[in-house]
Structures are given as structure tokens and as C-alpha cells.
Amino acid sequence: MRRWLRTSSGTHLGTEADRATFRTLHNASLASPALRGGLTVDSAERAAPHLQALLAAPALAITDTDGLLAWEGIGTHHQDHVGKLAEATLERGATRFYDRVDLECGQAGCPLHSAVVSPLVVEDHLVGTLQAYAPDTSAMMVRATDEVATWVSGQLELAELDASRRRLMEAEVRALRAQISPHFIYNSLGAIASFVRTDPERARELLLEFADFTRYSFRTHGEYTTLSEELRSVERYLLLEQARFGERLSVRLSVAPEVLPIAVPFLCLQPLVENAVRHGLADAQTGHISIRAADSGTECVIEVEDDGAGEDPEKVRNALAGGADSVGLGNVDARLRNAYGDDYGLVVETAPGAGTKVILRIPKFAPGVHT
Numbered sequence: 001m002r003r004w005l006r007t008s009s010g011t012h013l014g015t016e017a018d019r020a021t022f023r024t025l026h027n028a029s030l031a032s033p034a035l036r037g038g039l040t041v042d043s044a045e046r047a048a049p050h051l052q053a054l055l056a057a058p059a060l061a062i063t064d065t066d067g068l069l070a071w072e073g074i075g076t077h078h079q080d081h082v083g084k085l086a087e088a089t090l091e092r093g094a095t096r097f098y099d100r101v102d103l104e105c106g107q108a109g110c111p112l113h114s115a116v117v118s119p120l121v122v123e124d125h126l127v128g129t130l131q132a133y134a135p136d137t138s139a140m141m142v143r144a145t146d147e148v149a150t151w152v153s154g155q156l157e158l159a160e161l162d163a164s165r166r167r168l169m170e171a172e173v174r175a176l177r178a179q180i181s182p183h184f185i186y187n188s189l190g191a192i193a194s195f196v197r198t199d200p201e202r203a204r205e206l207l208l209e210f211a212d213f214t215r216y217s218f219r220t221h222g223e224y225t226t227l228s229e230e231l232r233s234v235e236r237y238l239l240l241e242q243a244r245f246g247e248r249l250s251v252r253l254s255v256a257p258e259v260l261p262i263a264v265p266f267l268c269l270q271p272l273v274e275n276a277v278r279h280g281l282a283d284a285q286t287g288h289i290s291i292r293a294a295d296s297g298t299e300c301v302i303e304v305e306d307d308g309a310g311e312d313p314e315k316v317r318n319a320l321a322g323g324a325d326s327v328g329l330g331n332v333d334a335r336l337r338n339a340y341g342d343d344y345g346l347v348v349e350t351a352p353g354a355g356t357k358v359i360l361r362i363p364k365f366a367p368g369v370h371t
Contacts, residue, residue: 027054028151035155039120039128044069051130051152055144059112059133065090065126075112075133077105086129089117093126095146097137111135116142118149122157184241184274185214191244206243209236217267223339224371227293227300227362228260230269234291237270241277248286249277255293259300263371264362265335271328272304272358279356280306298364305357311350320346332360340366 027050034046044062048070052060059073063086071079081103089096095118103115114137120128130149134141188210195203213236216229231253238251273291280287290305319329333346340363350356363369 023053027051031152032155035152036159038159039064039069039122039156041069047152048072051148055132055141055148057132057134057141057145061131061133062128063131064128069128073133075110077107077110078103078112078133081115082131085115085117085131089119089129090126093119095119095142095149097142099137103133116145118146120149120156121153122160127156184237187244188240191240195243202243206240209239212236213240217270219266223266224263224369225266226260226371227262227264227302230264230266231255231260231291231293234269234273237273238277238289245281245287248281250286250288252288252290254291256295258295259293259364262300262362262364263366263369265332265339267328268332268335268360269302269304271332272360275329275358276304276306276308276356279311280308296361300362300364302360302362303357305355307355310352310354310356312352313348313350316348316350320348329358336360339369 031047031050031054034043034050037043039062048060048062049072051062052072057073059071059075059078061068061072061079061082062070063082065086067086068079068082071082085096085098085102095116098115098117100113103113105112112133113135115131115133116137117129117131119126120130130145130152132141132145188206192203192206192210195206213233216233216236235253238249242249242251269291273289276289277287280289288307290303292301292303292305294301316329320333329346329348337345344361344363347359348356349359
């Protein structure tokens with residue numbers, strides 16, 4: 001049996017206050033993505049229409065400390081006043097009101113006779129102003145402009161935090177690249193050279209694998225990659241190590257196909273595999289490396305395990321804290337925590353003589369994480 005929901009034509013969805021609240025939140029949500037890009041001409045021009053609607057001002061301007069970034073609304077001839085008002089406001093460091101004397105213009109019928117200018121502040125630094133222009137200014141407009149400027153400042157501060165995080169991630173990746181063992185490079189080239197006369201075809205294949213490995217490891221774009229690409233680089237690394245160690249090194253990979261497209265931090269596996277090879281063959285004739293990637297609901301669980309000499313847990317704690325006992329371990333742990341939160345750091349199971357297993361959990365979806 002069908003049931004129909006009837007609504008009276010005279011029934012409104014919420015009160016006027018509810019609708020006003022919705023409009024305010026809607027305009028703020030539209031302005032936010034642009035502001036999260038930082039204070040630039042592009043972000044200001046994209047945010048200005050929504051901020052103007054938020055304040056219901058006839059005209060609005062956004063500046064940085066050097067001058068006008070965007071103007072929205074009527075009275076574009078008042079752009080000549082923007083720089084002077086911004087300078088006076090930034091000098092004071094607080095919201096200021098300006099009247100007809102400050103906005104004097106020769107255009108007949110111009111309705112803009114007053115302005116409220118509020119500073120934009122990021123991490124205690126004055127970075128620009130938000131300026132609302134109107135025929136008259138009320139205490140409510142002064143307060144509203146000040147509140148919106150505070151909100152804009154908050155969005156810009158989040159943008160700066162995002163930029164700082166990206167710079168930190170980039171610096172950590174550069175540091176990790178610097179830690180890629182020079183011995184691995186020399187030994188790989190030596191192994192390739194050893195096949196030049198005995199097996200030229202294999203030497204050529206290994207040289208191509210080496211070129212692809214170094215090209216991937218030293219690429220300059222993107223904080224994240226897919227698990228598929230990361231594992232392909234690890235396979236190249238292991239092929240080169242197996243060319244060097246021969247039958248002494250055996251490798252087992254077990255990867256669920258459904259987790260291959262997941263976004264992961266760039267170079268999050270290679271340092272773990274390098275540690276596994278180094279520890280797996282330390283003082284041993286043979287070493288076995290196992291790499292597993294499994295689907296686990298909303299996460300992917302990756303394990304890198306060796307049956308080698310193991311490690312003192314205290315040294316592992318030192319490495320995770322940023323010490324130099326293990327190549328890249330602390331670096332990978334820090335980048336995982338930065339990307340996903342402290343619940344997603346590395347888990348290391350090890351003891352002297354018992355081998356080592358490193359476990360990392362990767363959320364399938366996380367804000368700001370994409371390739």
C-alpha cells in the first residue's frame with residue numbers, strides 16, 4: 001500500500017531564524033575551500049562573493065599586507081581607498097570604522113559612505129584585512145565584520161598548518177631519500193656489472209629495473225602513491241638484492257588485489273623492506289623475507305617480516321623516536337602518524353634471535369590523503 005506525505009502550501013521548512021542560520025553556514029562552507037588555499041589573489045577572488053553574501057554588504061574587499069586582492073560588489077571606484085584603509089587598520093591591529101571623510105569620492109549618487117575594516121591574523125602575524133562597505137555602519141555590522149574576519153583568519157591558519165605539514169612531509173621524504181643506502185646502489189651496479197659478460201640479457205633487465213627504482217624513489221611530486229606502485233618499487237629493489245645475494249635471499253609476497261589502489265605515503269615500504277633484508281641476512285647464510293597486504297574492513301594491514309637476527313626492543317623504541325639505529329623506521333612512523341593520526345604508527349615485534357615483524361595499518365579513506 002502506498003502512502004503519500006502531504007505538505008500544506010503554507011507550511012515553511014523551519015523558521016526565518018533557521019533559514020538565516022542555514023544561509024550563513026552555507027555561505028561559510030562555500031568560502032572555506034578557497035580560503036584553505038591560503039591568502040592569494042585566486043583564493044580571495046573565489047571567497048569574496050561568499051563572504052559578501054555572509055555579511056550582506058553592498059561591497060567587500062580582501063587585502064594582504066601589500067594591497068588589494070579582490071573586490072566584490074558595487075562601487076569599484078572605491079578600490080583606491082582600499083590600500084590606505086588596510087594600512088591604517090594593520091597599524092592599529094584591530095577592527096576600525098571609517099566614515100564619509102575617509103571614503104570621500106567624486107561620483108554622484110555613490111551609496112558607499114562607510115566601511116568596517118578588520119585585520120586578518122595568522123599565528124599572531126597580521127597578513128591582510130577584510131573590508132565591508134555600506135551606506136551606513138551599525139554596531140552590528142562592526143561586530144559581524146570582526147567575527148567573519150576572525151573566522152577567515154582561522155581558515156587561513158588551517159591553510160598554513162596544511163602547508164607546514166606538506167613542507168614537513170616533503171622534508172622527511174628528502175631525508176629518507178638521503179638515507180637510501182649508498183652501499184645498495186654500489187652493490188646493485190656491481191651485481192649488474194657481473195652479468196654483463198656472463199648473461200648480457202639479464203644485465204640489461206637489471207639495469208632497467210635499477211633505473212625504474214631510482215626514478216620512482218627520487219620523483220619530485222606527490223606525498224602519496226598507490227600501494228600498487230609502492231609494491232612495484234619494492235619488487236624492483238628485491239630483484240636487485242636477489243641478483244646480489246642469489247639463493248641466499250628468498251622472498252614471499254602475498255597481496256590481496258582489492259587493496260592495491262589504496263593511497264599510501266610515498267616510500268613507506270621500501271625502508272622497512274631494506275631493514276628486513278639487512279637484518280634477515282645479518283650473520284646468516286640465508287634469509288627469508290615475507291611481505292603481506294590484506295584487506296581488513298576499513299583498513300589495509302601490511303606486514304614486513306624477516307627471520308633474521310632480530311633486534312633489541314629498546315633500540316627499536318629509539319629508532320621510532322627518531323634515533324639512527326634503523327634506516328628510515330622513525331621517518332616512516334612519523335609520516336604515518338602525520339597522515340592518519342597517532343593510532344596509525346608502526347608496530348614492531350622483535351627480539352634478539354627471533355626475527356622482526358613490522359606492521360602498519362592504512363585507512364582506505366582519510367581526509368586529505370589521495371594520489
